[in-house]
Amino acid sequence: MGQKSKQVASFQEAVADIPDGSTIAFGGFAMPGTPFNLIRALMEHGAKRLTLVANTTGGAQQPRMPDIGMLVENGQVAKVICAFTAATRPTDVLPFTKYYESGEVEAELVPQGTLAERLRAAGAGIPAFYTPTAVGTELAEGRETRVINGREYLLEYALPLDYAFIRARRADAAGNLRFHRSQRNFNPVMATAASCTIAEVDEAILPAGAIDPDDVHTAGIFVHRLVQVPPAPEGLWPTKRQERAR
Amino acid sequence: MGQKSKQVASFQEAVADIPDGSTIAFGGFAMPGTPFNLIRALMEHGAKRLTLVANTTGGAQQPRMPDIGMLVENGQVAKVICAFTAATRPTDVLPFTKYYESGEVEAELVPQGTLAERLRAAGAGIPAFYTPTAVGTELAEGRETRVINGREYLLEYALPLDYAFIRARRADAAGNLRFHRSQRNFNPVMATAASCTIAEVDEAILPAGAIDPDDVHTAGIFVHRLVQVPPAPEGLWPTKRQERAR
Amino acid sequence: MSETRQKGVNRQQIADRVALEFQDGWIVNLGVGIPTMCSNTDIGDRDITYHSENGVIGYGGVAPAGEEDLNLVNAGGQNVTLKPGAAVVHHADSFGIIRGGHIDATVMGAYQVSMRGDFANWKLAGQKGGGIGGAMDLAACAKRVFIILEHVTRKGEPRLVEACDLPVTARGVVTLVATNYGLFEPTGEGFLLREIAPGLTVEEIRASTGGTLTVAPNLGPMRMAG
Amino acid sequence: MSETRQKGVNRQQIADRVALEFQDGWIVNLGVGIPTMCSNTDIGDRDITYHSENGVIGYGGVAPAGEEDLNLVNAGGQNVTLKPGAAVVHHADSFGIIRGGHIDATVMGAYQVSMRGDFANWKLAGQKGGGIGGAMDLAACAKRVFIILEHVTRKGEPRLVEACDLPVTARGVVTLVATNYGLFEPTGEGFLLREIAPGLTVEEIRASTGGTLTVAPNLGPMRMAG
Numbered sequence: 001m002g003q004k005s006k007q008v009a010s011f012q013e014a015v016a017d018i019p020d021g022s023t024i025a026f027g028g029f030a031m032p033g034t035p036f037n038l039i040r041a042l043m044e045h046g047a048k049r050l051t052l053v054a055n056t057t058g059g060a061q062q063p064r065m066p067d068i069g070m071l072v073e074n075g076q077v078a079k080v081i082c083a084f085t086a087a088t089r090p091t092d093v094l095p096f097t098k099y100y101e102s103g104e105v106e107a108e109l110v111p112q113g114t115l116a117e118r119l120r121a122a123g124a125g126i127p128a129f130y131t132p133t134a135v136g137t138e139l140a141e142g143r144e145t146r147v148i149n150g151r152e153y154l155l156e157y158a159l160p161l162d163y164a165f166i167r168a169r170r171a172d173a174a175g176n177l178r179f180h181r182s183q184r185n186f187n188p189v190m191a192t193a194a195s196c197t198i199a200e201v202d203e204a205i206l207p208a209g210a211i212d213p214d215d216v217h218t219a220g221i222f223v224h225r226l227v228q229v230p231p232a233p234e235g236l237w238p239t240k241r242q243e244r245a246r
Numbered sequence: 247m248g249q250k251s252k253q254v255a256s257f258q259e260a261v262a263d264i265p266d267g268s269t270i271a272f273g274g275f276a277m278p279g280t281p282f283n284l285i286r287a288l289m290e291h292g293a294k295r296l297t298l299v300a301n302t303t304g305g306a307q308q309p310r311m312p313d314i315g316m317l318v319e320n321g322q323v324a325k326v327i328c329a330f331t332a333a334t335r336p337t338d339v340l341p342f343t344k345y346y347e348s349g350e351v352e353a354e355l356v357p358q359g360t361l362a363e364r365l366r367a368a369g370a371g372i373p374a375f376y377t378p379t380a381v382g383t384e385l386a387e388g389r390e391t392r393v394i395n396g397r398e399y400l401l402e403y404a405l406p407l408d409y410a411f412i413r414a415r416r417a418d419a420a421g422n423l424r425f426h427r428s429q430r431n432f433n434p435v436m437a438t439a440a441s442c443t444i445a446e447v448d449e450a451i452l453p454a455g456a457i458d459p460d461d462v463h464t465a466g467i468f469v470h471r472l473v474q475v476p477p478a479p480e481g482l483w484p485t486k487r488q489e490r491a492r
Numbered sequence: 493m494s495e496t497r498q499k500g501v502n503r504q505q506i507a508d509r510v511a512l513e514f515q516d517g518w519i520v521n522l523g524v525g526i527p528t529m530c531s532n533t534d535i536g537d538r539d540i541t542y543h544s545e546n547g548v549i550g551y552g553g554v555a556p557a558g559e560e561d562l563n564l565v566n567a568g569g570q571n572v573t574l575k576p577g578a579a580v581v582h583h584a585d586s587f588g589i590i591r592g593g594h595i596d597a598t599v600m601g602a603y604q605v606s607m608r609g610d611f612a613n614w615k616l617a618g619q620k621g622g623g624i625g626g627a628m629d630l631a632a633c634a635k636r637v638f639i640i641l642e643h644v645t646r647k648g649e650p651r652l653v654e655a656c657d658l659p660v661t662a663r664g665v666v667t668l669v670a671t672n673y674g675l676f677e678p679t680g681e682g683f684l685l686r687e688i689a690p691g692l693t694v695e696e697i698r699a700s701t702g703g704t705l706t707v708a709p710n711l712g713p714m715r716m717a718g
Numbered sequence: 719m720s721e722t723r724q725k726g727v728n729r730q731q732i733a734d735r736v737a738l739e740f741q742d743g744w745i746v747n748l749g750v751g752i753p754t755m756c757s758n759t760d761i762g763d764r765d766i767t768y769h770s771e772n773g774v775i776g777y778g779g780v781a782p783a784g785e786e787d788l789n790l791v792n793a794g795g796q797n798v799t800l801k802p803g804a805a806v807v808h809h810a811d812s813f814g815i816i817r818g819g820h821i822d823a824t825v826m827g828a829y830q831v832s833m834r835g836d837f838a839n840w841k842l843a844g845q846k847g848g849g850i851g852g853a854m855d856l857a858a859c860a861k862r863v864f865i866i867l868e869h870v871t872r873k874g875e876p877r878l879v880e881a882c883d884l885p886v887t888a889r890g891v892v893t894l895v896a897t898n899y900g901l902f903e904p905t906g907e908g909f910l911l912r913e914i915a916p917g918l919t920v921e922e923i924r925a926s927t928g929g930t931l932t933v934a935p936n937l938g939p940m941r942m943a944g
Contacts, residue, residue, distance in 0.1 A: 029545070029546040109622065112626040113629030116586070120584035124817055125814065128392075129372050129374070129375040129376070132371065132591070137628065138615075138660075157394070184580055209802025213804040221769075238562060276795035329851050331847030343847075355848065357853075357854040358809075359817055359852060359854075362813050363813060370588030370591055378817070379859065380858070419577070427806055430773055435808055435809055462579035468594075
């Protein structure tokens, strides 16, 4: 291992082979860990009828960054699987909402923990599992439940991905990744669930072995392509700023 | 957090309140990560009718170290849940075998990955899950299976623990842990599954915050008691030897 | 929400009252909005670990301007600091902590809470879709669910109701409700008023509360922090 | 096992033949015993990542005496080294890798393998309990299951059988079998002999094999490494 680098030269090259109809997940919770540069490349690439998986559909932050809402506006999206199809504050209107309400785009609303666990299950070869989350709610209507040790649980299925787009702080050529603070969020889980994981990386890609094996957050076997984020303004989202030394 | 240290003074104190009939898991795969000092303290403590969870029943290595076989010989064990009730080589006879064959001790043989996943499920609030492992074998006889996307899976249940005995390389006072290399194995998973996790630690316990939050392997919220392993011969198993600098 | 429009205690005081419930050693998840303000409350030397859905365990206050780590946010997207002993895990492990029952208390806002302990906070009437986030996981799995809300809507309608008419987040889970009017416990048969905010009367509260209101024998004034 | 007692190629040569199947970029899990010897084989510049059940990804050879890290072992308990780019995960994540289908090939020893691709390696006849370890997870979930065994038992009975009479580890999963006699593929209707070890004849092999033996049209000599 480690003889060949997984680094590719550009975001364009990293997404070039993505076919129409793919299922693609995007890491990120609020801004940290969101692969903005890969999303922008996917907009330029133009793949259509995509199913997108993410925590939110985006569009709440200002200035606007590349997000699912933009891919929807770009006519590339058939379906979204996420934990928010609307903002928590009813007064915030997401760009996605009008496409969803008109029926142009389908959505599957999934509790955040169930979403994370369905992705983890896909990566870990668990086809289905039971969870207490959403029992007794509208989301459980008509679905299979089961009582175990006196409590009712909902059956949930694994959510496998064709591609995962993620963002990390540091990588070595073998694809081992480290994340900084809450940049981690969904990224390691999505990486395990995808046939092809593409990581945009804040720092220059290191030689294989430069990250101690005990310090790896996502093992290189789950990562297929690496792209280094260039400095702003070419690269989106500050790659490193104001980090508190501990 | 971090205002009070989780360190206790001795192995005796760490296990003093363990009642008869408890379910206790032991980390470790081969020698690394095995809490030999806590096992020895449990033998001195004398709690009875225990259910023990571990990869193996032990007893294959020489010189003999405190293990499940010794607890069985000490009359403390009602049942063992593990991936080996016999050695892989039929010529190796484990001390446990004679108690098992005579019916003095019960055993539940579980594939290693299913064992790890049942523990993970207990810690993560998943009461049951489906797995392809052991389908079509003697272990699946009479048990519930289900076909999902054309493949047959076995239903497995979470395995919650009263106590987890684990071993780590480094800890801070808040209970955050780091493991060295394959010392990690079952330890982080068992820690999440237990009501009370007790960790024996190779190095002196550090002040809270001495481990960078990105470098924590097991979060302190899963760890309740810490004991530092004293130098040999008082402390069992070399705490640090011949580690290759990378 | 306008502070002048509403009777009773203010938002920070509601949060303070809930924070007084936190016990030494608890792991607590605070929702977006008023619940976040619980971390401002002085509860002495009680050692509380704050957990955020994105995997941050042991965060502290909001980072001072100019000292933010942009890659460190709480569930509300605020740039926070870390306390000594903090740790970061990924999203599946973070919800393993929630689902596994390792959270001692979750504090959330809501549109409605019922006397059976149901509550609704993810979808408005007539809305397609909604914003669930981590609320259903937290509601179903935390050891205690504390709800903070203003006692009545802008139109003056009760938010404490006999039964939720909005889609619920979870059923039968709420153990404590704090509003600007007082502190309540859903008992199944009604809301038990345990503490009353200054300037309110039991009869005023009863008139603004759906379902049955009962009054604790030891009814006291709403406790304040500090 | 005595090398002089058995006909055909030796143990390292069996392991070599299996290792030749490994393709560039594969992630491979090697079982205890002869399978471990696959990592000694020279297969040129093909880039193989060896995975061990205890969560070590990317281990290398056995550590030289005096340079062992006692806390670093492979599945057989040997003190191994790490290659550049190695990573360590915990047991649930390690079996997530296995169960999730991320292992390209697993190589295991066995007592018996059947012409339908079942195999048995965890329990002997009449034994109470057994040693499963990670074998059932690997057998059910790796993309390819390669079995290494000696062609006959000490008593001279076939280990390649029509149907296993020992309790199986998994059913219908074996894609390739290497023995000291040759290289075989379980086809469902029999064992297809693809390569034959030096000094053996097809008739000798047929006499020592349970079930039906068919011979590949392009039957060749057993390939050797280097």
